[in-house]
Amino acid sequence: MPRTPLRRLTRFEYKNAAHDLLNVDATAAADLPADEITNSFDNNAAVLTVSALHAEKYVLISEALAKLAVQDLQRLVACDVAATGEEACARAFATKLGRRAFRRPTTPADEQGLMTAYQAGRTDGSYAEGIEVMVRAALQSPDFLYRLETTSPVNAEATQVPLSAYELATRLSFLIWSSGPDDALLDAAARGELSSKAQVAAKAREMLAQPRARAAIAGFFEQWTGARRLDVTTKSAISFPDFSPTLRDAMAAELPAFVEHVLWAGDGSLKALLTEPVAFVNAQLASVYDVAAPASSGAALQLANLLPAQGRSGILTQAGFLSVQAHPDQTSPVLRGKFVRSMLLCQPPAPPPPDVDITVPDVALAKTARERLAGHLAAGASCNGCHSLMDPIGLAFENFDAMGRYRQDEGGVALDVSGEITSATDPGLAGSFVGVRAMAEKLAASSQVRACLATQWFRFAAGRSEAEADECSLGAMRDGFGSSNGNLLELIVATTQTDAFWFRSPITP
Amino acid sequence: MIQRARSNHPLRFSRRNLLRGSLGMTALLPLLDAQRAEGQNAAPTRLVVFTTPNGTRNSLFWPTGTETNFQLNKITAPLEAHKSKLTFLKGIRLNDALQNGALGGTVGSEHARGTGGMLTGRPLNSGSEFKSFGNTTSGWGSGQSIDQYLAEKLNPDTPFKSLQLGVHVRDTEVRARIAYRASNQPIPPREDPKDVFNVVFGAATGATPGAPNPELERLWAQRKSVFDLTRGETNRVLGLVGREDRVKLEAHLAAMREVEGRLVGTPGSSASGGGSRCLPPTLTAVNLSVDDEYATAGQLQMDLAAAALACDQTRILTFQWSYSESEHLFQFLGKSGNHHVISHDFSASGANFEAYNAIQTWYAEQLAYFLGKLDSYKEGGGSLLDNTLVLWATEIGESTQHDLTLMPYVLAGGASGKVAPGRLLDFSQDRRDNNQLLVSIAHALGVADLNTFGDPSGAPGPLPGLVS
Numbered sequence: 001m002p003r004t005p006l007r008r009l010t011r012f013e014y015k016n017a018a019h020d021l022l023n024v025d026a027t028a029a030a031d032l033p034a035d036e037i038t039n040s041f042d043n044n045a046a047v048l049t050v051s052a053l054h055a056e057k058y059v060l061i062s063e064a065l066a067k068l069a070v071q072d073l074q075r076l077v078a079c080d081v082a083a084t085g086e087e088a089c090a091r092a093f094a095t096k097l098g099r100r101a102f103r104r105p106t107t108p109a110d111e112q113g114l115m116t117a118y119q120a121g122r123t124d125g126s127y128a129e130g131i132e133v134m135v136r137a138a139l140q141s142p143d144f145l146y147r148l149e150t151t152s153p154v155n156a157e158a159t160q161v162p163l164s165a166y167e168l169a170t171r172l173s174f175l176i177w178s179s180g181p182d183d184a185l186l187d188a189a190a191r192g193e194l195s196s197k198a199q200v201a202a203k204a205r206e207m208l209a210q211p212r213a214r215a216a217i218a219g220f221f222e223q224w225t226g227a228r229r230l231d232v233t234t235k236s237a238i239s240f241p242d243f244s245p246t247l248r249d250a251m252a253a254e255l256p257a258f259v260e261h262v263l264w265a266g267d268g269s270l271k272a273l274l275t276e277p278v279a280f281v282n283a284q285l286a287s288v289y290d291v292a293a294p295a296s297s298g299a300a301l302q303l304a305n306l307l308p309a310q311g312r313s314g315i316l317t318q319a320g321f322l323s324v325q326a327h328p329d330q331t332s333p334v335l336r337g338k339f340v341r342s343m344l345l346c347q348p349p350a351p352p353p354p355d356v357d358i359t360v361p362d363v364a365l366a367k368t369a370r371e372r373l374a375g376h377l378a379a380g381a382s383c384n385g386c387h388s389l390m391d392p393i394g395l396a397f398e399n400f401d402a403m404g405r406y407r408q409d410e411g412g413v414a415l416d417v418s419g420e421i422t423s424a425t426d427p428g429l430a431g432s433f434v435g436v437r438a439m440a441e442k443l444a445a446s447s448q449v450r451a452c453l454a455t456q457w458f459r460f461a462a463g464r465s466e467a468e469a470d471e472c473s474l475g476a477m478r479d480g481f482g483s484s485n486g487n488l489l490e491l492i493v494a495t496t497q498t499d500a501f502w503f504r505s506p507i508t509p
Numbered sequence: 510m511i512q513r514a515r516s517n518h519p520l521r522f523s524r525r526n527l528l529r530g531s532l533g534m535t536a537l538l539p540l541l542d543a544q545r546a547e548g549q550n551a552a553p554t555r556l557v558v559f560t561t562p563n564g565t566r567n568s569l570f571w572p573t574g575t576e577t578n579f580q581l582n583k584i585t586a587p588l589e590a591h592k593s594k595l596t597f598l599k600g601i602r603l604n605d606a607l608q609n610g611a612l613g614g615t616v617g618s619e620h621a622r623g624t625g626g627m628l629t630g631r632p633l634n635s636g637s638e639f640k641s642f643g644n645t646t647s648g649w650g651s652g653q654s655i656d657q658y659l660a661e662k663l664n665p666d667t668p669f670k671s672l673q674l675g676v677h678v679r680d681t682e683v684r685a686r687i688a689y690r691a692s693n694q695p696i697p698p699r700e701d702p703k704d705v706f707n708v709v710f711g712a713a714t715g716a717t718p719g720a721p722n723p724e725l726e727r728l729w730a731q732r733k734s735v736f737d738l739t740r741g742e743t744n745r746v747l748g749l750v751g752r753e754d755r756v757k758l759e760a761h762l763a764a765m766r767e768v769e770g771r772l773v774g775t776p777g778s779s780a781s782g783g784g785s786r787c788l789p790p791t792l793t794a795v796n797l798s799v800d801d802e803y804a805t806a807g808q809l810q811m812d813l814a815a816a817a818l819a820c821d822q823t824r825i826l827t828f829q830w831s832y833s834e835s836e837h838l839f840q841f842l843g844k845s846g847n848h849h850v851i852s853h854d855f856s857a858s859g860a861n862f863e864a865y866n867a868i869q870t871w872y873a874e875q876l877a878y879f880l881g882k883l884d885s886y887k888e889g890g891g892s893l894l895d896n897t898l899v900l901w902a903t904e905i906g907e908s909t910q911h912d913l914t915l916m917p918y919v920l921a922g923g924a925s926g927k928v929a930p931g932r933l934l935d936f937s938q939d940r941r942d943n944n945q946l947l948v949s950i951a952h953a954l955g956v957a958d959l960n961t962f963g964d965p966s967g968a969p970g971p972l973p974g975l976v977s
Contacts, residue, residue: 005754049757050760050764113738120731140735143746232680236838236845236846237840508752
């Protein structure tokens with residue numbers, strides 16, 4: 001099987017895992033550098049390494065979190081020092097903490113290591129300080145920072161190595177919670193309750209029903225759409241004076257709210273994700289969508305039905321998505337078309353070849369994006385060979401400006417939002433359409449789009465790109481997704497049924 | 510309703526605590542060693558790579574005249590005060606190693622290729638791990654960058670072997686990383702001046718001069734115990750994983766080694782020196798998510814960079830403005846539109862033509878400020894700038910063409926006498942490879958025996974006539 005790389009926790013995973021381990025506010029994890037993005041996802045193992053900056057922050061963040069953790073020592077350690085004694089309490093805690101932090105039962109060496117850390121704090125310090133240093137040590141351990149899959153195979157010659165129950169539990173928890181397993185999941189692993197595919201599917205469904213699955217699964221969609229970049233998205237104050245930090249925060253909050261609505265309150269279908277004409281708004285965001293502000297003025301976003309006349313369509317017309325897939329000062333049909341082509345059709349266009357003449361024709365008088373992009377067409381095959389894959393798709397989005405507001409004209413010219421998907425492998429996608437919604441209906445019905453989403457989910461789940469030898473696993477995911485009528489939760493469950501999920505590659509000497 | 514899981518990008522530094530824990534900044538990192546900065550017999554030679562995005566416009570960039578008697582052009586006019594300390598390098602091509610190299614790479618756009626290649630002299634990786642059919646986010650840099658090579662080779666006795674600073678870099682894709690420890694090991698820059706201040710100068714403020722700090726000494730001892738423990742565990746894991754994963758864990762161990770010295774201190778040395786002339790700059794508040802505060806954030810980072818060099822906290826520093834292909838806004842210069850789109854405007858009469866020139870000139874002003882800052886620190890008979898080699902680079906040449914055949918490189922400073930500045934070296938009739946510039950940089954920094962760097966397709970040897 002393809003090599004299954006060693007995976008370092010992402011910043012998001014570190015934050016969740018530390019929070020779940022210690023039950024503290026893990027905001028300090030934000031001091032880690034943002035993870036490098038490869039093919040739209042920030043968890044591609046090939047490039048996630050530990051730089052000196054990471055090493056420094058691992059120390060400092062562990063100190064900040066450990067300090068918080070020992071503020072309520074009794075809750076953390078749950079041991080009666082007066083009755084049991086400091087050393088015995090610390091030892092019991094080492095076993096408990098180590099199991100959760102390292103996601104497997106501790107070995108005597110693990111316990112001894114954690115006790116060494118305890119002594120480093122206890123010597124010249126207090127019992128609490130000893131526990132504090134032990135927590136720091138757990139957070140800096142490679143057993144915490146990496147998802148180790150190093151259990152010796154029973155069959156040393158195996159070309160694919162079955163995971164241990166704990167390693168499988170760890171894959172499940174990071175897949176569904178973006179965090180380490182809780183005690184219940186480790187207990188289930190210990191009891192052999194993750195031995196069959198049916199058991200794992202049932203456990204996956206159970207875990208997906210828990211509230212903490214929601215932010216984690218939304219994380220996939222944030223990265224898939226690019227909306228996670230809202231944090232670093234700026235807009236021209238001249239063209240978009242309303243694009244304030246608070247509006248940006250509301251846009252960022254809308255995507256997980258909508259994903260929750262579709263996956264957990266709705267039918268969970270890809271069709272709903274791509275087409276359902278609803279939004280989640282506060283007063284500021286309501287004005288972007290031209291709908292009434294919610295009656296309550298609380299922080300939580302409220303469900304709103306969008307205006308049919310605007311042709312809004314699920315995640316594809318969310319203000320956050322439309323803002324990210326645009327320039328700071330104007331729309332970018334190229335970026336939006338590239339998103340559909342790369343992330344929904346899995347046909348990413350190549351970059352301009354080195355010898356291409358990229359001098360763009362003078363378009364100073366162009367009023368609309370369609371007129372501006374006509375240059376690609378006019379330039380002939382060198383530009384249009386690839387841009388014809390993107391521009392006609394992206395132009396269908398032109399009713400929505402660079403921060404997602406509806407518009408019917410640009411520069412006084414009525415917008416033409418007709419579009420076309422060419423060169424798709426699914427013949428059902430051929431032909432022209434008008435506007436995003438009509439395109440989204442086509443996409444939602446396409447087997448190519450379902451297959452592509454399975455591929456994107458595979459990359460996110462496996463932390464690597466797919467290889468030819470993954471075809472069987474990918475096929476199983478597509479089948480599971482397809483037979484559930486495009487149910488996104490079932491796609492996640494189907495992931496847990498594949499060889500790629502159950503096995504790791506053998507170790508290369 | 511669920512709360513959005515915030516990614517808490519470092520831009521949002523208003524939420525961060527300047528002081529973490531009771532020890533506050535004194536706990537953070539190194540005590541400034543006044544001896545180090547003031548007691549040096551000979552000032553060390555430093556390297557700074559200063560990058561600005563989106564290429565240049567040749568017709569307004571290159572000086573006119575002869576090697577030693579030349580006039581600055583429009584875009585570089587702000588550097589006039591430092592002209593005698595500049596070396597223009599005309600005629601260096603970055604395309605060969607990147608496009609015809611060992612990996613045969615035309616992976617990624619020119620912006621991405623130029624970014625990943627300018628300091629590595631190598632193409633981007635391709636291959637199964639980044640199967641993405643050649644789009645711009647495909648492979649990462651395929652080898653070590655010259656700054657990291659020198660940090661490793663020279664292994665200076667400084668708290669930071671190298672420092673990576675950025676201003677509004679924000680992006681985390683290939684186009685946002687110039688420094689590589691090794692293939693697929695990009696090094697992210699520090700973008701928050703507060704973070705830089707804390708880690709570089711943290712101990713310089715707050716501590717009582719002259720008094721030892723027992724709490725800090727204890728923290729150091731605890732850190733040392735945890736380092737020892739973690740190192741042991743990492744070495745154990747190293748024996749359990751395959752070849753490719755060992756590379757990652759070895760990088761982790763090296764990263765630990767790099768930070769350990771300054772995090773664990775030296776027992777008995779917790780008393781702050783006090784009275785050092787090596788003072789940190791004043792930190793002012795800046796909102797990193799506001800494009801209009803680019804200059805403020807940049808100036809803070811430049812002040813910190815200069816002080817870190819002057820105080821010998823590091824001798825190798827990269828300083829990165831935005832990311833390549835940057836869409837940064839310059840409304841504070843009265844320009845609408847974003848930098849990348851502006852950089853593609855070809856019309857000599859259009860508004861974007863002027864906007865592009867204004868932005869490029871502004872970047873030259875920033876470099877001039879930085880050079881002035883370096884020159885203001887006196888060292889021996891000269892200045893910090895005289896003992897530094899600054900490379901001003903960008904990921905492409907002529908911006909409208911995504912050109913990689915004529916890179917607009919400028920050096921500043923004298924590298925402690927190794928480089929005689931005030932010259933225009935013109936290789937444009939006999940183009941030289943970017944790899945040769947990287948070899949020359951190594952020579953200037955004292956690694957005299959290096960003959961090739963980066964992709965083997967690059968020509969060997971240094972640039973002729975640059976380093977004595």
